[in-house]
Amino acid sequence: MTDYIVPLIxxxxxxxxxRKKENSYDLMLQGAAExxxxxxxxxxxxxxxxxxxxxxxxxxxxEILSSFFSPVFSVFGIPPQTAxxxxxxxxxxxxxxxxxxxxxxxxxxxxLVGRTAAVMLGSxxxxxxxxxxYFGAAGIKKTRxxxxxxxxxxxxxxxxxxxxxxxxx
Amino acid sequence: MVMSWVWTGLVLISVVFSLFTGQGQxxxxxxxxxxxxxxxxAVSLAGSICLWTGIGKLMEHxxxxxxxxxxxxxxxxxxxxxTKQDPALAGDLSANICANFLGLGNAATPMGxxxxxxxxxxxxxxxxxxxxxxxxxxxxxxxxxxxxAVRSNLGCTAPFDILPAVWITSLCSAGLxxxxxxxxxxxxxxD
Numbered sequence: 001m002t003d004y005i006v007p008l009i010x011x012x013x014x015x016x017x018x019r020k021k022e023n024s025y026d027l028m029l030q031g032a033a034e035x036x037x038x039x040x041x042x043x044x045x046x047x048x049x050x051x052x053x054x055x056x057x058x059x060x061x062x063e064i065l066s067s068f069f070s071p072v073f074s075v076f077g078i079p080p081q082t083a084x085x086x087x088x089x090x091x092x093x094x095x096x097x098x099x100x101x102x103x104x105x106x107x108x109x110x111x112l113v114g115r116t117a118a119v120m121l122g123s124x125x126x127x128x129x130x131x132x133x134y135f136g137a138a139g140i141k142k143t144r145x146x147x148x149x150x151x152x153x154x155x156x157x158x159x160x161x162x163x164x165x166x167x168x169x
Numbered sequence: 170m171v172m173s174w175v176w177t178g179l180v181l182i183s184v185v186f187s188l189f190t191g192q193g194q195x196x197x198x199x200x201x202x203x204x205x206x207x208x209x210x211a212v213s214l215a216g217s218i219c220l221w222t223g224i225g226k227l228m229e230h231x232x233x234x235x236x237x238x239x240x241x242x243x244x245x246x247x248x249x250x251x252t253k254q255d256p257a258l259a260g261d262l263s264a265n266i267c268a269n270f271l272g273l274g275n276a277a278t279p280m281g282x283x284x285x286x287x288x289x290x291x292x293x294x295x296x297x298x299x300x301x302x303x304x305x306x307x308x309x310x311x312x313x314x315x316x317x318a319v320r321s322n323l324g325c326t327a328p329f330d331i332l333p334a335v336w337i338t339s340l341c342s343a344g345l346x347x348x349x350x351x352x353x354x355x356x357x358x359x360d
Contacts, residue, residue, distance in 0.1 A: 036219055039218050046207040050206045052203070122335040133278065149302075165334055
């Protein structure tokens with residue numbers, strides 16, 4: 001069933017725009033050009049973050065870190081190999097993507113760790129960044145309980161990602 | 170500024186640990202490999218990012234956003250009661266949630282900021298502002314395109330098979346996050 005979700009979204013969005021007699025092909029190309037600009041804007045970050053991730057892995061720090069957090073993570077059923085991803089996800093989106101991609105490459109895309117990393121990436125956001133952008137723009141100084149509530153929501157995301165992958169695959 | 174500390178910290182940890190594990194040579198080799206991998210990752214994402222920003226543009230013009238906004242209205246009134254009196258705020262909020270849902274992060278942020286500005290009373294976050302942040306950090310997304318692209322590049326034959334898991338997970342984190350915010354709103358002292 002999931003095989004048809006994406007093709008049908010493509011068909012539906014193009015057909016609906018055509019029905020309004022708008023130039024769907026041109027719109028699509030415009031959107032893709034915006035995507036290219038977006039990509040160019042994250043490329044420098046990806047280069048430096050993957051360098052840092054590779055260094056962490058080569059130095060052996062990543063393994064030591066995972067085994068250090070292993071007892072806490074296993075209580076909640078979260079694979080300890082995702083420790084680095086869990087820690088960096090609320091801070092930087094590009095760094096999380098870099099760490100997640102490495103996890104999928106190392107353990108295999110269809111492995112438990114690889115799938116959990118993918119679901120974690122797909123279902124959480126860059127919490128600190130979001131708070132600083134929104135509250136910075138709105139001029140909010142006292143954030144009250146926003147951070148604990150948002151971090152709790154992230155934790156639920158990490159927990160549920162591990163749980164759903166274990167149950168569904 | 171935060172990222173400057175994070176990056177320096179990551180490199181510092183690597184250098185210190187490699188001294189203990191004796192992996193100096195591997196560390197030095199990893200620097201160039203990592204930089205190359207950054208470019209490779211960006212290139213591997215290029216097709217997918219452009220495809221989905223293109224389709225996103227179509228969904229905007231097809232009126233899917235407005236249709237979703239209609240569907241969301243009852244839920245919106247519950248989470249943000251002040252939208253009942255303020256149609257402009259309701260518009261901004263539903264546009265923000267829909268853009269997030271369709272994976273249009275670039276379109277979602279300005280709408281969210283505009284909603285946050287309408288909500289604010291003084292420099293203290295209100296309960297509704299906290300809920301807006303929680304909703305935005307829970308990332309309820311229809312198609313996590315970047316992740317699917319990474320998976321497909323690593324040879325996955327069904328990169329979208331994680332969709333149900335992603336949906337369940339983000340609905341739970343949004344729901345429980347909002348519940349936590351509601352609870353904290355009751356007990357938090359207004360200092």
